[in-house]
Amino acid sequence: MAMRQRLMGLSDSPDLDVSLLLCHCLEKPRSYLYSWPESELAPEQEKHFRHLVDRRIAGEPIAHILGERDFWSLPLAVSPLTLIPRPDTECLVERALGILAEQVNPKILDLGTGTGAIALALASERSDADILASDFSSDVVALAERNRDTLGLSNVRLVCSSWFDSIPVQRFNLIVSNPPYIDPDDPHLSEGDVRFEPSSALVAAEGGMADLRSIIGAAPDYLIAGGELLLEHGYSQGEQVRTALIERGFSNVASQADYGGNERMTWGAWLT
Numbered sequence: 001m002a003m004r005q006r007l008m009g010l011s012d013s014p015d016l017d018v019s020l021l022l023c024h025c026l027e028k029p030r031s032y033l034y035s036w037p038e039s040e041l042a043p044e045q046e047k048h049f050r051h052l053v054d055r056r057i058a059g060e061p062i063a064h065i066l067g068e069r070d071f072w073s074l075p076l077a078v079s080p081l082t083l084i085p086r087p088d089t090e091c092l093v094e095r096a097l098g099i100l101a102e103q104v105n106p107k108i109l110d111l112g113t114g115t116g117a118i119a120l121a122l123a124s125e126r127s128d129a130d131i132l133a134s135d136f137s138s139d140v141v142a143l144a145e146r147n148r149d150t151l152g153l154s155n156v157r158l159v160c161s162s163w164f165d166s167i168p169v170q171r172f173n174l175i176v177s178n179p180p181y182i183d184p185d186d187p188h189l190s191e192g193d194v195r196f197e198p199s200s201a202l203v204a205a206e207g208g209m210a211d212l213r214s215i216i217g218a219a220p221d222y223l224i225a226g227g228e229l230l231l232e233h234g235y236s237q238g239e240q241v242r243t244a245l246i247e248r249g250f251s252n253v254a255s256q257a258d259y260g261g262n263e264r265m266t267w268g269a270w271l272t
Contacts, residue, residue: 069084071120095265108129108172110134111215116147123148131157172227175229176231181204235263245266
């Protein structure tokens with residue numbers, strides 16, 4: 001209770017934070033706390049627990065403290081080098097699976113993969129897919145490879161590339177990306193978990209649109225006829241992304257809201 005009170009006002013979910021940190025110290029699943037509520041921490045475990053709570057009070061994200069975050073029910077190793085996978089990005093996975101529903105052995109490109117969350121989620125659902133995932137940082141690619149190998153999802157290949165720069169010329173059924181899209185002047189960058197995440201995974205020039213426009217501009221050279229580009233973006237950028245897709249020549253352009261009701265993803269088909 002005391003630890004929960006220390007986190008009140010500092011965390012949106014103090015009860016969850018405490019239980020996750022406790023389980024981490026105990027090396028037990030959360031169900032253990034309900035099955036054995038009378039259990040006590042050993043002195044060294046208590047010391048470790050207090051240290052972890054202090055880190056959380058300082059604002060450090062739970063995912064960084066634990067070194068792990070679940071995405072699409074997949075446990076993924078995370079690090080301060082990458083964006084922490086968000087539940088709302090699962091909407092992007094759902095939409096991608098819908099696009100691919102009638103396709104056999106699809107080829108997929110995930111640009112800016114980070115932890116590998118999107119690529120690995122798709123691979124877990126579509127074992128017949130051939131998935132290429134990229135990131136500009138070799139250290140981040142190594143982390144995504146670690147997650148791939150831990151999960152045994154061998155249908156994902158990884159490459160170090162800044163967007164399309166080092167992607168061999170080939171055609172994909174679907175290109176998906178959750179690129180940086182936050183305006184460098186956005187005040188939210190100094191709040192919450194994002195303070196601890198790399199700006200390179202968050203911020204883009206041109207009011208947050210630079211990387212989105214770059215991807216939209218080059219994507220047609222890597223899509224089959226009828227292939228689709230699916231992008232996550234900021235809650236207020238839907239109209240700009242739709243306009244950029246239409247001006248580039250994409251058809252059937254549309255947007256969709258995330259779990260919070262914010263317009264967060266937009267896609268279009270390359271028909272020419």
